Amino acid sequence: MQGERYRYKKLAKEDSEIRLLHLHAGSWQDQLSSHLEHVQLSQNTRYEALSYVWGDLNSVCTILLDDCEFEITKNLGAALRRLRKENEERVLWVDQLCINQVDEVEKSTQVALMPQIFKNCVEAVFWLGEIQTTAKPGMECPIDVANGPNAQDGIAVALDIIRQLESGDHLRDMACFQVVEDKTITVSPTYMTGLATLRQIMTLPYWERIWIVQENILPKRGTVVLGSCSAPWTSFANAAAMWTKHVWHCCRQLADSLPLEAKDILLDFTKKLAPLMTIARSTNGSNVCLFDVLQQTRNRKATKGCDKVFAVIGLVTDWLEAAPILPDYTLDEFQVYSMVAEYFINSKPRSLRFLMGNHLRRPQFPSWMVDWAAEDHSPYPYELGWGERFYGFYNACLGRPVVAKRHSASVMLFNGFTVDEVHAVGDSMEVHDWKSAVPIYDSWYRLTEVDTHPAKPYIAGGDVENALWRCVTGNVYGETLAPTYRKAVAEDFALYKKFEREMREAKEGQWILSDELLPFMLVIPASARNRRLFITKRGYIGMGPLATQVGDIVHVLLGSQIPFVSRKSAVCLEDEVNEVELPTFSFVGECYVHGVMEGEIILEGSLEQETIAFC
Structure with a gap:
């Protein structure tokens, strides 16, 4: 994609040097023209950082970069055209232009600097993209328009809905809702277009991108730009927080009375923003661990699987007495995910908590290695993290740390106990x-x-x-x-x-x-919900993953406060020490088994600790 006519000058790695894009002034129709400047992060240079989606790599346009032709994606071209000023330069950091994308070593170094780049910017610009609107090029329609939204301009009406949700008023007092009966509301007719546009806004690719997490959280301030319209980032975050409060507290009955389509749109709005808000709260004076940010961003998209890790490690403030993971684009996905799994096994408190939650994976990944790029597209993905959410309430392993040894590239040996075999399974709670x-x-x-x-x-x-x-x-x-x-x-x-x-x-x-x-x-x-009841041969009752089936095994592993449902595989390992064949298992998922969650099977002493191979 990069134009061959342009040659990047090397950055001074030891000085934390970065490039800044000077977007030249111009009118709407003028060709985009710019030049790059090398600066040190410590220089406190004033610049804005652009957060956006690259878009289709095969859909490109040409700009002038230091008087050379340079290809960029059309979505970036649209953003730069909207952001360009008529009478003065605009200084921006834009990854697609400021990083030499074909130099993997430089990219690794610059990605490691991205958290500081976004922290140091005077403002971040969150370019959501373009959707159809009646606004003309160059027309501004900020969220606080004095005369209220134009009913024909869906974007402005959608932003006004966000402003009303942010206000803290009760639902019955908002203009966007209309009270039909004492305990029933619907969407006001003049806001139907805005609500439909809000659905369009929240389905834009921007919200699915993993890189936006640190780009939204780390800057001191940010502005959302959607075509010709803009709004403070805080309006989006505050509106989502207030809607959650209305739904679960002050306006629960009214919120539940909304038409299903309206509820779904507003639920999607809050779900897209909730992980950002959760991580933002945790970074505000608290220690942030790798597990937390990986779980919160699990379903976000990245062009490269490695970026599911590299895009969030800049948010980590506590590496739990283990060496930090650094971006390294010379490694492939398998190597990166393997490195992450072994990091969790070896870092404090030597726990298997990282295996809680989504157990989807592609065939090339063993079950003990989380495939961070395997997305969960179920209707309620955030509710599948039962084990992660309530992990601290249980103590199946009696607090004993994980004992694990890498047998081969795809096999890990864990110490633990075999509890019982699944004898019967119930209907799944997919409702x-x-x-x-x-x-x-x-x-x-x-x-x-x-x-x-x-x-x-x-x-x-x-x-x-x-x-x-x-x-x-x-x-x-x-x-x-x-x-x-x-x-x-x-x-x-x-x-x-x-x-x-x-x-x-x-x-x-x-x-x-x-x-x-x-x-x-x-x-x-x-x-x-999205789980299945089961009974074991000895009579234990448990709640396990949807995939649980008769013949599966319940294991308690050292380092895990929650038991696992496991499935025996066809492959056996040679145990050279004991001269026996060692069966191998794959993780199906974590489970609740009543009478096992407090370490009872270890305390009663009837089961022997064993080495269990997982592939």
């Missing part, structure tokens, strides 16, 4: 409202015989009804809006039964139940 969850609950009651023998003794103590509700909730109780959680106690069972009764009375499409049932509305979508 979109409480009403559709009822038949799944009924099937679980039948599978465990709770419907006919609720007082039947359970293998780990108590009865099967107690074991079942603890499995459904993950033995966790949501306490407040924050939300914060605690371990469930016996006294919570009465409220759980009320939750079950109200769930059975829910209407189609209903997610919001009585306020007092919020503790279980917070927990169960993560602990049970």
Whole structure:
């Protein structure tokens, strides 16, 4: 893609030198013209940093760079044309132009500097792209237009909706919503176009890109630019935070009464922004670990798989007493993901927590190595992180650190215990409202015989009804809006039964139940939805991944506070020390097994610790 007529001058690596783009002044129709300047990051040069999506690498346009023709992607060309000033230069840092993209060594060095580049900029410009609008080239329509939005200009109306959501007003007091009845609202007719445009805005490729995470979080201030319109980045973040507050707190019933399409649009808006807000909060005076940012950005897109790691390591502030991972574009995906897995195994607290969550992977990756580029496209991807979210509530390994040894490129040996084999599996909880969850609950009651023998003794103590509700909730109780959680106690069972009764009375499409049932509305979508109940041969009841099947094995591994469902593979290893064949397994996913979560199988002493091979 890079034009052959231009030759980059080498950067001084030891001086943290970068290039800045001087975008020459010009009118809308003029050819884009620019030149590059070498500066040291320590010089405090004033510049803006551009956050954008490259776009199709085969869809290019030509600009002048130091009087030489240079090809860039059309999306970058559109951004530069919008950002160019008529009467003065604009100084920008733009990765596509300021980094020699064919020099892997330079790229590794410059990517490592990107966090500082975005921290040092006077402002970041978040170029979302172009969508159809009635605004003419060069026309400005900032979010705080004095006379309100033009009803024909979808972008301006969408931005006005964001402004209203940001305001903190209750839903019934916002102009974009119309109260139909006392407890029912709909979208005001004059804002229908804006809501449809908001959906377009949030489906732009920009929001899926992994690089935008550090680019949005690290700058001191930022402006969102969409075609000819602009808005402060804080408006987007604040609007998403306020909508979440309305949905879960002050305006829950009204929010739930919105038409389904409107709810979906606003839910998508908050879901796209939620990980950015979560990471931003954690970077504000707190230690940020690699695991946290990798999990929060799991479903974002990158052209190269290595960038699923390299794009976020600049946000890490605590490497947990292990050597930091640095960008290195001479490595391939397998090498990078292997390096990440071994980093987690060897860093404090020597835990297997990194294996919690999405277990999708491409065939070339072993199950103990997370394929960070394998995206989860289920309707509720953020709710699949049950094990990651509630990890600290359990202690299946009694706090013992991981014991692991690399056997080969694709095989890792772990120390642990074999608990039992899966004997029966129940229906999967793949539902979109409480009403559709009822038949799944009924099937679980039948599978465990709770419907006919609720007082039947359970293998780990108590009865099967107690074991079942603890499995459904993950033995966790949501306490407040924050939300914060605690371990469930016996006294919570009465409220759980009320939750079950109200769930059975829910209407189609209903997610919001009585306020007092919020503790279980917070927990169960993560602990049970997109999961499957199972029973082992010895009678343990558990909640595992959707892929759990009869014949799978439940393992407790040292270093993991949560058990795993594993599947035996056809490959065996030669154990030369003991002169036996060692079976190999693949991870299916983490699971809750009642009576195993507090280290009971280790404490009772009936199982021997063994070496278990995973491929």
